[in-house]
Amino acid sequence: MIYTVTFNPAVDYVVRAEKIISGEVNRSDSEEIYFGGKGINVSLVLAQLGIKSCALGFVAGFTGCAIEQGVLDAGVETEFVHLEKGFSRINVKLKSEQETEINGQGPDIGEEALAQLYEKLDRLKSGDTLVLAGSVPKALPSDIYESILARLSGKGVRFVVDASGQLLMNVLKYRPFLIKPNDKELSEMFGVKLTDTEQIAEYAEKLREMGAQNVLVSMAGDGALLVDENGSVRRCGVCKGTVRNSVGAGDSMVAGFVAGADKGYDYALRLGTACGGATAFSDGLAQRKDIDRLLEELK
Numbered sequence: 042m043i044y045t046v047t048f049n050p051a052v053d054y055v056v057r058a059e060k061i062i063s064g065e066v067n068r069s070d071s072e073e074i075y076f077g078g079k080g081i082n083v084s085l086v087l088a089q090l091g092i093k094s095c096a097l098g099f100v101a102g103f104t105g106c107a108i109e110q111g112v113l114d115a116g117v118e119t120e121f122v123h124l125e126k127g128f129s130r131i132n133v134k135l136k137s138e139q140e141t142e143i144n145g146q147g148p149d150i151g152e153e154a155l156a157q158l159y160e161k162l163d164r165l166k167s168g169d170t171l172v173l174a175g176s177v178p179k180a181l182p183s184d185i186y187e188s189i190l191a192r193l194s195g196k197g198v199r200f201v202v203d204a205s206g207q208l209l210m211n212v213l214k215y216r217p218f219l220i221k222p223n224d225k226e227l228s229e230m231f232g233v234k235l236t237d238t239e240q241i242a243e244y245a246e247k248l249r250e251m252g253a254q255n256v257l258v259s260m261a262g263d264g265a266l267l268v269d270e271n272g273s274v275r276r277c278g279v280c281k282g283t284v285r286n287s288v289g290a291g292d293s294m295v296a297g298f299v300a301g302a303d304k305g306y307d308y309a310l311r312l313g314t315a316c317g318g319a320t321a322f323s324d325g326l327a328q329r330k331d332i333d334r335l336l337e338e339l340k
């Protein structure tokens with residue numbers, strides 16, 4: 042089973058209006074609701090690919106219930122810890138002449154709730170995959186990724202970590218199966234300006250030497266580069282299409298790569314690219330029919 046962790050899931054409330062004037066009453070032209078958070082995004086794209094996964098993390102209040110139901114309806118299993126106080130956050134995305142976002146904070150997560158998450162994680166067994174994605178909310182210890190991997194290390198669980206900075210550096214010693222920084226995150230981690238793919242490959246290789254098995258560096262509209270577990274460098278360009286909203290493209294790429302990994306790294310890279318593209322070319326996350334079409338085009 043593939044488990045994804047989303048510490049701070051969200052309801053994304055997307056409002057479109059031709060004009061939004063601050064300080065006045067505005068009317069929207071359309072509204073959409075998405076359930077998100079990076080781990081959940083990975084689970085939702087896996088579901089599109091017909092792969093079962095289980096979403097872990099914390100939910101609270103009526104928004105938490107809605108997120109849980111939405112994720113279940115999409116064909117993802119859930120084992121969220123339910124917090125007694127507060128409510129899962131709502132992120133307001135105003136799309137007008139300009140794009141304005143107000144991201145909520147999310148509920149407090151106490152020690153007891155954290156212990157409940159650990160209990161669930163302790164049930165993972167050899168052959169399972171654990172996807173940790175995104176930043177750590179203020180309500181949690183900043184070394185939580187490391188603590189989780191330390192706890193599960195040696196059990197034969199495949200770790201996938203999509204994070205950046207020290208958060209990522211600190212888990213490399215647990216030999217994650219896959220890490221997926223984007224080129225900007227890779228630059229920041231080493232404090233260097235990376236200008237060409239040769240340099241990017243060089244620094245990706247450094248992360249591999251530090252412990253990661255496969256290092257996938259995504260470069261948005263410039264495609265992606267993989268340094269695989271044998272140190273071979275593979276590249277993949279992007280799919281053709283019109284970009285609508287590339288948020289979550291990275292999470293989609295992680296889902297595609299994980300889904301395709303058993304069929305070889307070239308295929309995994311292509312499936313990841315098709316999933317990233319399908320998300321970038323749509324308003325929400327990648328849909329199966331688009332993924333299939335884009336994958337076909339990448340052949």
Ligand SMILES: Nc1ncnc2c1ncn2[C@@H]1O[C@H](COP(=O)(O)OP(=O)(O)OP(=O)(O)O)[C@@H](O)[C@H]1O
Nearest residue numbers: 223259260261262264265279289290291292317318
């Ligand atoms: N503009 C684009 N055109 C085509 N494909 C894209 C575009 N943006 C993203 N993709 C696809 O998605 C992959 C991942 O995108 P990106 O590098 O933006 O991830 P990211 O920065 O981690 O995104 P996020 O963290 O918001 O999910 C890219 O390697 C590419 O295959």
Ligand SMILES: [Mg+2]
Nearest residue numbers: 203223291292
């Ligand atoms: Mg990302």
